[in-house]
Amino acid sequence: MTVTPKNQRLLLVAVAIVALLGAALLAMWGLSGKAAYFRTPQDIAAGRGEVGQPLRLGGMVKTGSLQKQPDGVSIRFVVTDGPASVPVLFRGIVPDLFKEGGGVVAEGRLERGGLFVADNILAKHDERYMPPQMGNLAAERKTRETVSQ
Amino acid sequence: MIAEAGLAALWLAAALALLQLGVAFAGPRIGGVRAIAVPAAVAQGLLTLFAFAALITLFVRTDLSVQLVAANSHSLKPFIYRFAGAWGNHEGSMLLWVTVLAVAGAALALLERRLPLDTIRATLGAQAALALGFFGFLLIASNPFARLNPAPPEGQGLNPLLQDPGLAFHPPTLYLGYVGLSVAFSLAVGALITRDVGPALARAMRPGVLGAWVLLTLGITAGSYWAYYELGWGGWWFWDPVENASLMPWLAATALLHSINVLAARGGLRAWTIMLAVVAFSMSMVGTFLVRSGILTSVHSFAVDPRRGTFILGLLVVYVGGALALFAWRIGTVREGACFNLVSREGALVANNLLLSVILGTVFVGTLYPIFVEALTGEKISVGPPYFNAVSGPLVLLLAVLLFVGPLLNWRIDRRPVLRRTIAPALVAVAALVATVALGPMSLLSRLGLSVAAGLTVASILPLIGRNLRRTPLATWGMALSHFGVAVAVAGAACDSAFTRETLTAVRPGESASVGPWTIRFAGVDPVAGPNWTAVQGHLVATRGATRNLFEPESRAFSDPQTQTNEAAIRTYLDGQLYTVLGRQESDGRWQLRLWWKPFVTLIWLGGSLIALGGTLALIGRWWRGWRQRVRAREAWA
Numbered sequence: 118m119t120v121t122p123k124n125q126r127l128l129l130v131a132v133a134i135v136a137l138l139g140a141a142l143l144a145m146w147g148l149s150g151k152a153a154y155f156r157t158p159q160d161i162a163a164g165r166g167e168v169g170q171p172l173r174l175g176g177m178v179k180t181g182s183l184q185k186q187p188d189g190v191s192i193r194f195v196v197t198d199g200p201a202s203v204p205v206l207f208r209g210i211v212p213d214l215f216k217e218g219g220g221v222v223a224e225g226r227l228e229r230g231g232l233f234v235a236d237n238i239l240a241k242h243d244e245r246y247m248p249p250q251m252g253n254l255a256a257e258r259k260t261r262e263t264v265s266q
Numbered sequence: 267m268i269a270e271a272g273l274a275a276l277w278l279a280a281a282l283a284l285l286q287l288g289v290a291f292a293g294p295r296i297g298g299v300r301a302i303a304v305p306a307a308v309a310q311g312l313l314t315l316f317a318f319a320a321l322i323t324l325f326v327r328t329d330l331s332v333q334l335v336a337a338n339s340h341s342l343k344p345f346i347y348r349f350a351g352a353w354g355n356h357e358g359s360m361l362l363w364v365t366v367l368a369v370a371g372a373a374l375a376l377l378e379r380r381l382p383l384d385t386i387r388a389t390l391g392a393q394a395a396l397a398l399g400f401f402g403f404l405l406i407a408s409n410p411f412a413r414l415n416p417a418p419p420e421g422q423g424l425n426p427l428l429q430d431p432g433l434a435f436h437p438p439t440l441y442l443g444y445v446g447l448s449v450a451f452s453l454a455v456g457a458l459i460t461r462d463v464g465p466a467l468a469r470a471m472r473p474g475v476l477g478a479w480v481l482l483t484l485g486i487t488a489g490s491y492w493a494y495y496e497l498g499w500g501g502w503w504f505w506d507p508v509e510n511a512s513l514m515p516w517l518a519a520t521a522l523l524h525s526i527n528v529l530a531a532r533g534g535l536r537a538w539t540i541m542l543a544v545v546a547f548s549m550s551m552v553g554t555f556l557v558r559s560g561i562l563t564s565v566h567s568f569a570v571d572p573r574r575g576t577f578i579l580g581l582l583v584v585y586v587g588g589a590l591a592l593f594a595w596r597i598g599t600v601r602e603g604a605c606f607n608l609v610s611r612e613g614a615l616v617a618n619n620l621l622l623s624v625i626l627g628t629v630f631v632g633t634l635y636p637i638f639v640e641a642l643t644g645e646k647i648s649v650g651p652p653y654f655n656a657v658s659g660p661l662v663l664l665l666a667v668l669l670f671v672g673p674l675l676n677w678r679i680d681r682r683p684v685l686r687r688t689i690a691p692a693l694v695a696v697a698a699l700v701a702t703v704a705l706g707p708m709s710l711l712s713r714l715g716l717s718v719a720a721g722l723t724v725a726s727i728l729p730l731i732g733r734n735l736r737r738t739p740l741a742t743w744g745m746a747l748s749h750f751g752v753a754v755a756v757a758g759a760a761c762d763s764a765f766t767r768e769t770l771t772a773v774r775p776g777e778s779a780s781v782g783p784w785t786i787r788f789a790g791v792d793p794v795a796g797p798n799w800t801a802v803q804g805h806l807v808a809t810r811g812a813t814r815n816l817f818e819p820e821s822r823a824f825s826d827p828q829t830q831t832n833e834a835a836i837r838t839y840l841d842g843q844l845y846t847v848l849g850r851q852e853s854d855g856r857w858q859l860r861l862w863w864k865p866f867v868t869l870i871w872l873g874g875s876l877i878a879l880g881g882t883l884a885l886i887g888r889w890w891r892g893w894r895q896r897v898r899a900r901e902a903w904a
Contacts, residue, residue, distance in 0.1 A: 125605050129538070129616065136620040140627030143657055147628065148635060151653040155646035173648055189772020189856045190849075209770060210832075210849035210858050224648075 158201035166227045174203060174233050175222045183217050207235040269332050269411040272320030279313040280401035282306045283394045290391020299387045304375040307390055311372025314365040321361055321410055325352040331417035334410050340423040342798045350434040351424045357410035364400050366445040371397060374449050381470050389456030396448055399581045407577045426824040426831050432492035436485060443482025444515055444550045449474035451547035454540045455589055458596045463536045468529035475526060479519045480881035486512050487874030498832040498847045500862045502870055505654040510633040511553030514626055518546035521622040524615050532677055534603030534612055544593060548586045555582050607679035614672030621665045628657045659711045666718045666756055669749050670725040687728060695721025708764035715760030722753035740887025748880025755873025761866035772856035782863030784810045784844060799824045804848040819848040843867050
């Protein structure tokens with residue numbers, strides 16, 4: 118087969134399209150099992166939290182629920198959003214702003230017995246740095262407005 | 267007065283950008299590009315530099331009658347943070363962005379003398395159009411010089427996470443690279459307008475792209491190390507959307523850097539190179555939108571103001587949409603380049619470009635997916651390291667394997683038995699793979715990473731073998747060094763994920779903990795104080811064999827604004843880093859300690875620096891060659 122510049126360009130375009138489709142498929146495959154959904158305790162009570170899937174659990178740390186474990190580095194607490202609550206186990210150093218009655222987002226997985234095992238805990242760093250996930254409704258609404266415009 | 271002078275300089279610069287754009291539209295009718303557009307571009311660069319210097323002066327003096335200073339600075343801060351704090355906030359960092367854009371435009375106007383005048387005129391017009399939009403954003407939606415009346419008695423201070431020497435280096439370097447890519451964008455647009463896409467364009471684009479890419483590489487490397495030691499999580503790349511915002515232009519610029527060489531040397535890949543030049547700076551603008559619009563939350567997002575997001579989104583749509591429309595309209599008139607065989611340097615570079623584009627595509631999708639899902643369904647999701655590592659890890663390794671062969675191939679067609687030359691690196695890679703089995707259990711990706719890194723270390727030297735080293739161009743040395751840097755960085759990342767040992771424990775003074783080969787005795791804590799913080803400082807004595815070192819991690823409490831941060835204590839050894847973090851005190855008197863032993867982790871940043879150094883060598887080599895040629899031509903003519 119003789120290759121003319123025109124054929125070669127067509128070939129390159131075809132290869133580029135295949136690569137793009139490949140990237141899209143790869144991304145879809147990756148996203149299907151590895152994206153973490155944000156859930157509140159009510160969502161989980163309603164059965165919207167699959168066991169073993171990566172999740173982000175958001176709510177308030179229930180007052181009086183924080184228990185330090187004997188190893189000195191693990192804690193148990195309850196995340197609540199009013200009507201529902203979920204027990205959480207976390208091993209690690211908690212952020213400084215983590216406290217009872219404060220907002221929290223825990224990243225981790227739900228276990229079969231209903232316990233949420235967190236790998237990471239997010240809390241507010243500074244007054245001007247407010248993750249919308251922290252229940253900062255004003256910031257959240259603004260963010261959504263920006264996205265939908 | 268300084269604030270007003272800075273503001274006036276910005277307005278004047280915006281007016282000059284308008285003039286420069288006008289010259290481009292008027293075309294050849296009004297005289298010389300050199301008479302109007304070039305001086306206008308240079309003056310813009312100087313005026314924005316002046317405005318930027320004015321802002322720095324206000325910050326250093328802590329002039330609290332300026333709103334931005336009052337909101338982000340504090341008179342008790344050390345000098346370096348009052349200085350660098352000028353860009354540690356939304357408005358200041360946008361001013362830095364615009365300054366780099368204007369200075370890049372000035373450099374382009376001054377230094378580019380080889381392209382036809384028409385193309386230069388159109389290019390400077392495109393650069394002016396970019397500048398005009400971002401001047402508008404700065405002046406209308408993010409004025410850094412707004413006054414505050416009455417002035418407060420004291421400023422609110424700077425986010426303590428930003429109070430680090432890294433702030434002085436990381437943002438300016440990153441922005442120089444990020445926004446420096448605008449030069450490639452404008453040249454591509456200019457060449458499309460004048461239908462002048464060819465090797466000369468590639469040669470004009472190359473220094474700008476190479477320089478921007480070097481700085482972007484350095485900025486990303488510095489940012490990675492900063493996050494590693496400052497955030498105290500022991501990781502070096504978090505796949506935070508903001509990190510991805512800097513990685514995406516880098517991926518596009520890396521692809522562009524390679525395809526430019528095909529265009530410059532062989533006249534091929536014309537449309538593709540133009541497309542990459544547009545995509546690279548578009549990714550910079552997408553990144554700016556992600557970081558500056560408040561749509562994402564991270565240490566980089568300073569304020570949530572929906573108007574700003576909409577403004578940048580508007581600019582993004584106009585510029586990217588405009589450039590793509592121009593591309594679609596004019597690309598039919600771009601001639602095809604020279605043909606090449608699949609097994610050739612061009613073929614390998616096409617494969618390199620496709621792999622980089624696929625990585626770029628997956629990072630792009632992963633970064634923006636949560637925003638779209640939330641906008642469409644209201645469902646909040648987050649995409650993190652599990653996705654990015656699984657998707658991009660294997661692609662990076664594939665890219666590294668391609669480096670075994672690619673640089674050895676000839677242009678156009680290669681009939682030599684090339685595979686024979688890659689036997690040495692292939693054998694090394696296989697030997698390394700076998701050796702990893704003896705090292706114990708680790709993930710498949712780390713195993714393959716170590717193997718490929720070992721092979722690539724050898725393969726990166728091959729292009730230099732069999733050449734007269736004294737006559738080898740500096741650019742070739744640079745290429746070999748950068749590819750070696752890739753091997754080093756991959757090795758560091760693989761070592762980090764394969765060999766890191768972590769210990770999380772709570773100890774009383776006098777007790778010990780161990781991590782990897784180290785025994786760490788906790789001696790106790792003491793209070794210490796800095797200029798604007800107080801801290802609890804832990805005393806740890808780490809021993810391994812005869813080595814014995816003191817570590818003093820701190821838990822710092824800042825007063826303005828009230829925040830706590832962990833200052834990790836880290837020490838680098840020849841075979842790795844020991845990383846210690848002091849946590850909280852338990853009610854029973856024990857202190858939490860988090861300890862990491864990270865063998866060879868520093869290779870990651872060493873690799874990044876080598877990649878940048880290779881680029882610098884290539885830049886110097888090309889410049890030197892061009893200069894020598896000009897001198898010879900002048901002598902021959904005389």
